[in-house]
Amino acid sequence: MEKVKxxxxxSEGLSDFHLSYCPGCTHGIIHKLVAESLVxxxxxxxxxxxSSVGCSALNYDFFSxxxxxxxxxxxxxxxxxxxxxxPDTIVFTYQGDGDLASIGIxxxxxxxxxxxxxxxxxVNNAIYGMTGGQMAPTTLLGQKTTTSPDGxxxxxxxxxxxxxxxxxxxxxxxxxxxxxxxxxxxxxxAKKALKKAFEIQKNKQGFSMIEFISxxxxxxxMNPKDAVDWAVDNMIPYYPLGVYKDKTAGDK
Amino acid sequence: MAKVLxxxxxxxxxxxxxxGLDAFYGYPITPQNELPEYLSKHMALHGRAFVxxxxxxxxxxxxxxxxxxxxxxxxSSSSPGIALKQEGISYMAGAELPAVIINVMRGGPGLGGIQxxxxxxxxxxxxxxxxxxYLYSLAPESLQEAVDLIKESFDIADYFRNxxxxxxxxxxxxxxxxVDFEKEVPKWDLQPKTWAANGERDGxxxxxxxxxxxxxxxxxxxxHKLGKxxxxxxxxxxxxxxxxxxxxxxxxxxxxxxxxxxxxxxxxLKQQGVNCGILRPITIYPxxxxxxxxxxxxxxxxxxxxxxxxxxxxxxxxxNEGKLPIHFYGRCGGIVPEAEEIAEQVLxxxxxxx
Numbered sequence: 261m262e263k264v265k266x267x268x269x270x271s272e273g274l275s276d277f278h279l280s281y282c283p284g285c286t287h288g289i290i291h292k293l294v295a296e297s298l299v300x301x302x303x304x305x306x307x308x309x310x311s312s313v314g315c316s317a318l319n320y321d322f323f324s325x326x327x328x329x330x331x332x333x334x335x336x337x338x339x340x341x342x343x344x345x346x347p348d349t350i351v352f353t354y355q356g357d358g359d360l361a362s363i364g365i366x367x368x369x370x371x372x373x374x375x376x377x378x379x380x381x382x383v384n385n386a387i388y389g390m391t392g393g394q395m396a397p398t399t400l401l402g403q404k405t406t407t408s409p410d411g412x413x414x415x416x417x418x419x420x421x422x423x424x425x426x427x428x429x430x431x432x433x434x435x436x437x438x439x440x441x442x443x444x445x446x447x448x449x450a451k452k453a454l455k456k457a458f459e460i461q462k463n464k465q466g467f468s469m470i471e472f473i474s475x476x477x478x479x480x481x482m483n484p485k486d487a488v489d490w491a492v493d494n495m496i497p498y499y500p501l502g503v504y505k506d507k508t509a510g511d512k
Numbered sequence: 513m514a515k516v517l518x519x520x521x522x523x524x525x526x527x528x529x530x531x532g533l534d535a536f537y538g539y540p541i542t543p544q545n546e547l548p549e550y551l552s553k554h555m556a557l558h559g560r561a562f563v564x565x566x567x568x569x570x571x572x573x574x575x576x577x578x579x580x581x582x583x584x585x586x587x588s589s590s591s592p593g594i595a596l597k598q599e600g601i602s603y604m605a606g607a608e609l610p611a612v613i614i615n616v617m618r619g620g621p622g623l624g625g626i627q628x629x630x631x632x633x634x635x636x637x638x639x640x641x642x643x644x645x646y647l648y649s650l651a652p653e654s655l656q657e658a659v660d661l662i663k664e665s666f667d668i669a670d671y672f673r674n675x676x677x678x679x680x681x682x683x684x685x686x687x688x689x690x691v692d693f694e695k696e697v698p699k700w701d702l703q704p705k706t707w708a709a710n711g712e713r714d715g716x717x718x719x720x721x722x723x724x725x726x727x728x729x730x731x732x733x734x735x736h737k738l739g740k741x742x743x744x745x746x747x748x749x750x751x752x753x754x755x756x757x758x759x760x761x762x763x764x765x766x767x768x769x770x771x772x773x774x775x776x777x778x779x780x781l782k783q784q785g786v787n788c789g790i791l792r793p794i795t796i797y798p799x800x801x802x803x804x805x806x807x808x809x810x811x812x813x814x815x816x817x818x819x820x821x822x823x824x825x826x827x828x829x830x831x832n833e834g835k836l837p838i839h840f841y842g843r844c845g846g847i848v849p850e851a852e853e854i855a856e857q858v859l860x861x862x863x864x865x866x
Contacts, residue, residue, distance in 0.1 A: 305711075305713040305714075306711045306712065306713065307711050308581065308709050308710065308711045310577075311722075317724060318724070320720045320722055321720075324718055325711070325718060326709035326710065326711050326713070326718055326719050326720070327709060327718070327719075327720045327721070327722075328576075328577065328580045328581075328709050328720070328721040328722070329607075329720070329721065329722040329723065329724055330573065330576075330577075331573060331576075331599050331600065331603050334569065334570070334573035334576075334599075334600070337565065337569075337570040337571075337573035337574050337576075337577065338573050338574070338576055338577035338580070339577060340537075340563065340565075340570075340574050340577065341535070341537060341573065341574030341575060341576060341577025341578035341579075341580075341581070341585070342577040342578060342580065342581045342709075342710070342711075344535055344561035344563060344574070344578065345534050345535050345561050345578045345581055345583040345585070346581050346583075346710050346711060346712070348711075349581070349710060349711030349712070350711060351711070366566055366567060366569075366570065367566070367569075367570050367573070369566075370565070370566035370570065373566075374563070
């Protein structure tokens with residue numbers, strides 16, 4: 261008899277809960293990468309994750325580490341509160357663009373500014389998903405949402421906010437990278453970025469944030485394949501991928 | 513033990529350290545600044561956490577995080593800052609987390625002023641944030657009482673797994689008095705914080721700190737669970753002081769600094785041949801209904817004195833159930849009533865002029 265070898269299985273960093281995400285949404289992939297990174301680095305049992313408000317609000321059930329659910333936008337403050345009393349605990353926040361780039365921009369900027377030794381997983385899909393597709397700070401020009409029905413225009417709604425570029429200017433931040441999960445090659449790159457961020461935290465080297473370009477097929481009004489193509493064709497040109505800041509680069 | 517002469521805000525800070533404070537998170541606002549200033553130095557000396565946050569909103573959410581990780585944690589602020597903290601306070605009540613919040617009240621509404629006030633009574637005793645919840649709320653009248661209550665308040669917060677509010681005014685925060693920090697305070701029967709989400713698993717199952725319940729039936733059950741705590745506070749943990757009640761014909765109902773001033777007023781009244789008592793709520797939530805049941809039959813009138821336009825008077829009306837005439841005297845905007853003014857109000861009522 262041939263021996264059966266397991267070549268792939270669900271990460272033990274994820275629970276048995278069914279994910280609450282819509283078909284084709286990339287939250288599932290990003291969850292998998294976070295879970296696998298925590299397991300690979302053997303830090304799952306000493307991690308607290310902070311759920312935010314948005315589509316990922318319920319992910320305190322999805323990750324198998326300790327979790328705390330935060331008020332809208334406040335996850336980096338909650339993470340700070342924990343990290344300062346438990347400096348050896350790994351603390352990450354998981355936030356969307358409404359949560360981080362809009363209502364929680366102050367908390368996120370000041371966590372970076374203080375150089376808090378935490379990791380932010382920032383998921384940018386250019387729209388408010390959970391509340392039904394309203395305009396976000398990261399909504400692209402011309403993009404139609406339920407609160408920009410004729411498409412975002414700069415004169416009254418401003419230009420889309422580039423978060424990684426902004427955070428790279430903060431002296432206290434250690435590592436800022438923008439990644440995408442639109443194909444397997446980029447999924448692998450994204451995992452490397454996440455692992456690097458958690459390693460930086462593990463080594464007590466300070467604040468890290470990984471921005472994920474993500475999709476929202478339902479609120480974009482597209483099928484999952486078209487949504488991925490739209491992200492590649494429209495989001496990545498405005499939000500270029502890459503490392504925006506790496507204070508550890510000189511230490512190698 | 514020898515008494516130490518200290519300013520109110522600093523004495524309250526040291527009391528928290530004595531109670532085992534692990535972390536303080538706060539944002540500057542007058543008239544409580546000496547409290548975080550003291551802690552910024554002394555928390556570091558004790559190897560404990562101190563962060564001056566970017567806002568009150570952030571500070572209370574840091575408190576929420578540290579409380580969720582099982583730490584003894586505190587924040588302090590003054591009225592407009594406490595208003596900003598209501599979001600996090602509601603989350604802590606919902607997620608059943610202990611913390612101590614000091615409110616050194618100043619005049620309002622809006623930016624108001626920076627002088628002493630008791631105009632946050634409703635914000636403090638009605639929950640303040642969204643949802644059905646209450647804070648166990650203590651209103652000391654002296655620095656010694658403030659220190660004793662703060663030392664005990666961390667136990668109370670842990671016992672109920674609910675935030676405790678210390679309600680003082682700018683007068684308590686700014687004045688100096690001798691304080692004995694070693695005075696024994698009651699110890700509460702506390703359970704280990706096995707619920708904490710602190711990343712220290714050591715074989716235990718995962719912990720979740722959360723106030724989200726999307727199933728209405730489950731959320732209703734959760735509210736009933738919280739409701740039982742508030743009922744226990746009301747049934748077993750009302751605190752109040754009955755002062756000069758023997759043969760009192762009139763009773764002043766007053767808390768905090770205002771009650772302290774009323775003490776002088778009743779001495780003035782004694783010289784005028786008027787027996788005036790004071791019912792001093794020490795807990796403003798739960799409101800001390802039991803004290804009203806104990807009022808002697810000689811009492812003909814109640815005079816509520818507050819540094820506000822009249823907020824606690826609503827609670828007095830509820831517990832009085834229409835039995836005695838209720839009068840009100842209030843100063844606000846940062847004006848502190850003089851003992852003579854209060855005595856004059858009592859005299860007017862006793863003489864039937866009011």
